Amino acid sequence: MFLSLAYTKPDYAGIFLIDFTTKTITFYSKEKLNSYICMKIRMIIAGKDTPTMSDNNLPAGTIGWIDLTVQDARKIKDFYHQVVGWQPDEVPMGDYADFNMKSPETGQPLAGVCHARGINAALPPYWLIYIVVENLDHSINNCKKLGGKIIVGPKSMEGHGRYAVMQDPAGAYSALFEKS
Numbered sequence: 168m169f170l171s172l173a174y175t176k177p178d179y180a181g182i183f184l185i186d187f188t189t190k191t192i193t194f195y196s197k198e199k200l201n202s203y204i205c206m207k208i209r210m211i212i213a214g215k216d217t218p219t220m221s222d223n224n225l226p227a228g229t230i231g232w233i234d235l236t237v238q239d240a241r242k243i244k245d246f247y248h249q250v251v252g253w254q255p256d257e258v259p260m261g262d263y264a265d266f267n268m269k270s271p272e273t274g275q276p277l278a279g280v281c282h283a284r285g286i287n288a289a290l291p292p293y294w295l296i297y298i299v300v301e302n303l304d305h306s307i308n309n310c311k312k313l314g315g316k317i318i319v320g321p322k323s324m325e326g327h328g329r330y331a332v333m334q335d336p337a338g339a340y341s342a343l344f345e346k347s
Contacts, residue, residue, distance in 0.1 A: 225299045231344055232297040234279030236290040240265055244280040253277060260285060289319050290332060296341050303329050303345035310335075310343070 225231050237243045244255040244266040253268035256276070265281040278294075281287045300306040303321055310317060310333045318340065320331030328347040334340050 225346070227299050227301045229299045230296045231299045232279065233277075233294055234281055234297075235292070235294050236281045236283050236287045237292050238283050240280045240282040244268065247280065255280070286319075286322055291318075291340055293340050295332065297330060297344040298341055300343045300345055303331060303343055306343045306345075307331055307333075 235243065241264075244253075247253050247268055248255055252271045254271050254274070255266045256269055257264040258267055258279075260282070263282055263284060265279060265287075267276040268278045268280055269276050281290075283290060283292070307317055307321065314336040316334045318332045318334055321329050322331070323329050324344075326347065328345050330342050330344045332340060332342045
């Protein structure tokens with residue numbers, strides 16, 4: 168259980184976050200209250216501990232999601248369940264299912280394990296981070312201009328936004344995600 172209290176003086180302001188479970192008090196000065204901390208405090212108060220891409224409060228530059236695309240997602244989700252303890256939750260994709268992998272403690276989604284089918288067919292078998300951007304088209308243009316490549320997209324994620332998978336000049340893959 169958490170409680171947040173605002174503290175204001177003419178020359179100093181901030182928020183105290185009181186965690187009754189761990190019996191800790193943390194003070195965040197207004198200088199340190201960037202949008203991520205504010206979002207995290209709102210999520211803690213709401214009983215959530217992990218942001219996901221569907222949370223519209225994620226600021227640009229934040230890693231909004233991570234997933235793995237493989238040929239046999241069912242087998243690999245079992246591997247991660249046994250190795251790290253994530254709890255799989257099916258996500259219907261028509262004639263097959265992908266998986267949200269959830270925290271065993273909180274039940275919050277932490278990552279995805281997906282089949283290399285449908286919109287994921289062209290994705291490489293890597294853990295892929297989705298980086299939130301303000302303007303996907305602008306980021307795609309900058310990627311290309313600076314020597315990167317767009318591997319997939321841009322594509323729409325119904326109800327969430329749009330994304331594109333890129334390869335940077337060093338060969339690393341990541342996805343750019345614009346919220347709807």
